[in-house]
Amino acid sequence: MNRNLLKYVLAATLITSVASFYALKSDKGLKADPDNAGLKLPEGFGALKVAETGAKARHLVVTPQGDIYVKLAKPKDGKGILQLHENSDGKAQLTGGFGNYGGTGIYLKDGYLYASSNQEVFRYKLNDQNVVLNPDQPEKIVTGLKMGRQHETKSLVLDNDGNLYVNIGAYSNSCQVQDRGYQSPGIPGCPILDSAGGIWQFKANKLSQSYGDGIRYATGLRNVVGLDWNQQNNQLFVMQHGRDNLNSSWPALYDVKESAELPAECLYALKKGDNAGWPYLYYDQIQHKKIVAPEYGGDKKKEADAKYLDPAVAYPGHMAPNGLLFYTGKMFPEKYKNGAFIAFHGSWNRAPEPQKGYFVVFQPFKDGKPSGDWEIFADHFSGTPEKAAAGRADHRPCGLAQGADGSLYITDDSKGTIYRIIYTKK
Amino acid sequence: MKRILTILVLLTMGGLQLSAQTKSKAKPAAKVTKVPAAVMANGNKIYGQYCLSCHMADGGGVQNMNPPLNGTSYVLGDKTRLIKVILNGFSQNVDIDGESYTNVMAPHNFLKDQEIADVLSYIRNSFGNKASGISATEVKAVRAKNKK
Numbered sequence: 001m002n003r004n005l006l007k008y009v010l011a012a013t014l015i016t017s018v019a020s021f022y023a024l025k026s027d028k029g030l031k032a033d034p035d036n037a038g039l040k041l042p043e044g045f046g047a048l049k050v051a052e053t054g055a056k057a058r059h060l061v062v063t064p065q066g067d068i069y070v071k072l073a074k075p076k077d078g079k080g081i082l083q084l085h086e087n088s089d090g091k092a093q094l095t096g097g098f099g100n101y102g103g104t105g106i107y108l109k110d111g112y113l114y115a116s117s118n119q120e121v122f123r124y125k126l127n128d129q130n131v132v133l134n135p136d137q138p139e140k141i142v143t144g145l146k147m148g149r150q151h152e153t154k155s156l157v158l159d160n161d162g163n164l165y166v167n168i169g170a171y172s173n174s175c176q177v178q179d180r181g182y183q184s185p186g187i188p189g190c191p192i193l194d195s196a197g198g199i200w201q202f203k204a205n206k207l208s209q210s211y212g213d214g215i216r217y218a219t220g221l222r223n224v225v226g227l228d229w230n231q232q233n234n235q236l237f238v239m240q241h242g243r244d245n246l247n248s249s250w251p252a253l254y255d256v257k258e259s260a261e262l263p264a265e266c267l268y269a270l271k272k273g274d275n276a277g278w279p280y281l282y283y284d285q286i287q288h289k290k291i292v293a294p295e296y297g298g299d300k301k302k303e304a305d306a307k308y309l310d311p312a313v314a315y316p317g318h319m320a321p322n323g324l325l326f327y328t329g330k331m332f333p334e335k336y337k338n339g340a341f342i343a344f345h346g347s348w349n350r351a352p353e354p355q356k357g358y359f360v361v362f363q364p365f366k367d368g369k370p371s372g373d374w375e376i377f378a379d380h381f382s383g384t385p386e387k388a389a390a391g392r393a394d395h396r397p398c399g400l401a402q403g404a405d406g407s408l409y410i411t412d413d414s415k416g417t418i419y420r421i422i423y424t425k426k
Numbered sequence: 427m428k429r430i431l432t433i434l435v436l437l438t439m440g441g442l443q444l445s446a447q448t449k450s451k452a453k454p455a456a457k458v459t460k461v462p463a464a465v466m467a468n469g470n471k472i473y474g475q476y477c478l479s480c481h482m483a484d485g486g487g488v489q490n491m492n493p494p495l496n497g498t499s500y501v502l503g504d505k506t507r508l509i510k511v512i513l514n515g516f517s518q519n520v521d522i523d524g525e526s527y528t529n530v531m532a533p534h535n536f537l538k539d540q541e542i543a544d545v546l547s548y549i550r551n552s553f554g555n556k557a558s559g560i561s562a563t564e565v566k567a568v569r570a571k572n573k574k
Contacts, residue, residue, distance in 0.1 A: 073490075149517060149528045150491075173530075179517075181532035248479050256479075348488040351479050391482060396489075414489065 029088035030422065037419055038395075040379040044333070044425030047378070050409070051084055051092045053416035058104040059155065059323065059399035060411050060418070061113070063130035068092055071106040071115055071399075073153075073413060075099075081106070081115055083132075090420055098124075098135030104153035104225065104399075105166070109204070114164065116154040118147045121166060121202070142166060142202050144210040146195045151223035157236070159229050164204040165236055166214075169223035170197035174243050174295045175279035182249060186295030190279050193219055197278055199227070199238060199270065220276040220308065221268070225345075226324035226400075232338050233368030236270045237312070239321035239342060243282055243293070244349040250294045258300075260353035261286065265321050266311035267340070267363070267370065277308035285314035313370045318347035319357035322398045322413075326365070329406025331423050339365045341377065343397040343410060346388065354389035358382040360397050360410060378421060381412065461547045461559040469548020472541050476534060477549075485553030491529040493522045496553035505546075505560055509568040512542050539565040 032046025039047045056073035063069075066086035076082070079097025086092040105116035113124040113132055122138035141164065145154060148171020155167045170192050178184035190197070195211060198219035202209045217236070226239040247259030254262070263282035268274070277290060281304035284291045290308055292298030315321070323343030327336050339362055346357035359379040364372040382393035395412035403409060408421040461469075480492040487494035495501050500522065501508060515533040519526065537545070539562040547559035 149519065149530060152528065178515075178532050179530045181515075182534070182536055184532070245479070248476065251475075259479075348482070348491060349479060351482055352474065390484070391488065392484075392486070 030090045032422060032424060037417075038380060038383070039419065039421075041421065042377065044423055045421055046424040047419055047421045048090050050086065050090060050418040050420045051094070053082055053084075053094070053418065055082065055416040056102075056413045057082075057398065057411035057416045057418060058153070058413055059106045060401045060409060061106055061108040062401050062403045062407075062409055063108065064404035065129050065131075066092075067095075067130060068409070068418065069106055069108075069113060069115075069132075070411060070418065071103055073104065074102045080117070084418070090422075092418070096135070098132065099138070105156035106399075107156055107158055109158040112204075114141070114156055114158065114204075116142075116156050116166065118152040118154055119143070119145050121154065121156060121164065123204075140208055141204070141206065142209050142214070145200075146171065148172070148196070151196075151241070153225060155225050155227050157227050157229050158204055159236070160231075160234065162204045164202045165217060165227065165229075166200050166202065167221070167224040167227060167238070168196045168198060168200055170221075170278065172279070173222075173245055174249075174293055176249070176295050180245050180249065184249065184295070186279055186293065192279075197221060197223075199224065199236070201272075215272070217272055218268075218270045218274040218276065220274075220278045220280075222278040225320075225322040226342060228324045228326050228340070230269075230326050230365075230368050231328060232326075232365075235368065237324060237326075237340070238268050238270060239324050240266045240268060240276065240278075241320055242266065242317060243278070244318070246294070253294055253300050256352060260350035261317050263291075263317055264311065264314035265317060265319050265344075267313040267315070267321075267324075267342075268309060269312045269369075270309075274309045275307070276311075277304060280304060281308060283311055283314055285316065288314075313363060313374065315342075315344075315361070315374070316356060318349045320345035320347060323360075323400035323410070325400035325402060325408070327402065327406075327408070329402050329408075331406025332408075333423065335364065336362065338368075339363060340370075341400050341408060342374075343400050345396050345398055345413075346382070346391065346393055348391055351391070355391040356388070358388045358393045358396060360400070378410065378419075459558065461551050465544050465547050465559065466551065468541075469544040469546075470552075472537070472545040473548055473552075476537070477545065480529065480531070485549070485555075487527070488529075490525070491527055492531075493525075493527040494553075495549050496555055498522055501549055502555060502557045505558075505564060506568050508546060509542065509560065509565055510572060512537065512546065513569060513572050535569075539563075539569065 037047040055076040060070045068084040070082040080099040083096040084092040101117035103117040121142035124132040151169025175190035176184040200214040201217040202214045223241040224238040242263040246254040264285035290304040292302045322345040344357035362377040363374040381395040382388035396414040398413040399411040401409040410419040485495040516531040543562040550557040
């Protein structure tokens, strides 16, 4: 009798604990906001506002334990990295912050959180719950990187072989004698490329590296903000911000319409030693050609040397791709698997033509290569089409991250909103 | 956040009003005379050609990149400093109303004295701005000293 009672009690306890375990694990509480956080999404998707940080939220990472680390362009209350924790309903609250430096890059890999200022890369050891152990004592991995007044951010990503890739943007528009100047020619043999205008490779675990320790992995890239490692074919992909000012520097060659459309914002699949050709060329997505830059003798038609790398995909001009993420999650429908999401921050150098961007694009991929036309995935960050056209968007998408459940997270560096997109169709 | 922004805006406006008041007290002679329509029209034309692509049609600039032209001391304040921005360009690390702007402005010294005068008069009296016009003579004087 006693033994039977014990059995019942044990069984009941087991059932209760299993049930509560599932209750914790399931997404019972997770639901989209009634207005999908103001976003326009494909059918079957929903969105919620995870948090309003009120900070310049650039790139972010989300841990399987529901912690979110957000890199800020400018520290807020002395914190350059915000830490938030999610409730079961998907809403998150601020739980801490650390790192007194502004920047853009942040990445989670092999028990470390990597983050960059505009000149250095740090890493923070994580415990087995992916919580930063010593927020005030990061290891300095890279130091002394060039930083200009433009393209100063250092986006980063890691491969699976212990290497770190850092963008060092060119502190110039087109390497002119007089930057962005009226009819100012290009500097022969653009000296900027020695220490910027490319992607540098460093060791992920070696302290205090600088130019002498790193490798210029790829050059001729004006500025990259969005980049990601493609796990399918083990390759680095980057989104370049194309050059500006074709009309204001070269009004005799380019009218305002041409200057608004050209050049393309390009996705490049990189291999070690590649040269994408900045500042000597730009990619014309209408002619589908690499065209010699006007600063280097171009006339809008003359084709550049074929030795330079072709883009994998060319997108309309000036839309400012700030986030790139290969989707490997299980939540979204099959077509999204291994494809790329691209956050287009939105243009300015299209004026007086209407501005473009302020949305997140989906680029289909097959076997590690772009395959098929891109489409706008998440739109209306701007609030209204008029605000987008005027360049006065309410929110500007910047960083992308994938949650453990396959949700897509998006930062906004204008108002600091963190969005989460989920697939809701059963 | 919205509340903080509102407070900030109110504070900034208050600050501007205060500084405007102290300025007008300090210099009662500098009364704002209306800029002629022809100057405004020519200024608008030059603005569209050389300034709009960065500072935008509404003069509001671009977040983090190109500073706004409305309500800033750079535009409404010292004329010499403003003329020098056009002649020499601008690439200093300065905060304007607490925000920093990283884009480089190239020198626009290829513009004629009259063109600079007209576009600056236009900017100082557009986008909600109200300040005295700038004459070609003033531009000429600054340009002469600027050469050294």
